[in-house]
Amino acid sequence: MSSQELGTVVVSGASSGFGRCTTLRLAEQGHTVLAVARRADRLAELVEQSGAGQVLPAVADVRDLEALQNALDKHLPHCPPVVGLVNNAGLSRGFGPMHSAKVDDWRQMVDTNVGGLLHTTALLLPRLIASGRGHIVNIGSIAASYPYTGGNVYAATKAFVHQLSLSMRTDLEGTGVRVSCIAPGMARTEFALVRYEGDQDRADHLYDGVSPLSAEDIAAAVLWCLSRPPHVNVNLIEIMPTDQPFGLGLTRRHA
């Protein structure tokens, strides 16, 4: 999908971090971006910065299938064909080992990272197939492949995303729909703040002495996947900060 082949791209988790940056870059290229997230005020800000294309707000919780469908249905009948879906909405809650974790945190991660991704996919796949040039980019994580203490259920939800991406490839054979998975390492977004339940100080300390990835780094990877020619399917991209050679085994550079 190049900027010459404009269409609609749905980005979940568009109100912050990777999703926000990806939305802005796609709109700059002239695409119509259906931006999904729960925070309406954040999406309204994005609409103001639409660039050459346009950003349309779809305020919904991806865990709520009916609300998601209603939010998408408000816009889809008036949009160009849906050529892309960036399944990015996700979160991690808690950092403790399994024996001290909260079941509610596990439920929220599973319902969002797994259930939400399935909801957007189920609702949009028919349109992606109908466009004849659909492309799904799922945001996984290096946590899916490299365990770290406290990653447990979050890592498992991302392993689901990686495996589902491969399974989708086989199911979608012959439809022309491409499926890519991007596995980022540590990136500075609101991710840590959410994980630490709004404790900004603790979230900031996670990056002490480390140069993490930025949202721009991941948006660039998403756009690169989407802009490959139709005969090329990028299956998986794993991207880590140079300071993070393995899982959370960080090289902290203290002066």
Ligand SMILES: NC(=O)c1ccc[n+]([C@@H]2O[C@H](COP(=O)([O-])OP(=O)(O)OC[C@H]3O[C@@H](n4cnc5c(N)ncnc54)[C@H](OP(=O)(O)O)[C@@H]3O)[C@@H](O)[C@H]2O)c1
């Ligand atoms: N940052 C990292 O180090 C890192 C590394 C590897 C993978 N990832 C993955 O990258 C993705 C994006 O994370 P990020 O780093 O950009 O974090 P972020 O800045 O916290 O952004 C997360 C986005 O997901 C949305 N979201 C969360 N729950 C949602 C729900 N129930 N319904 C709709 N939207 C929801 C949030 O929007 P609202 O709160 O407005 O709904 C927000 O827009 C996630 O899947 C995350 O697991 C992050």
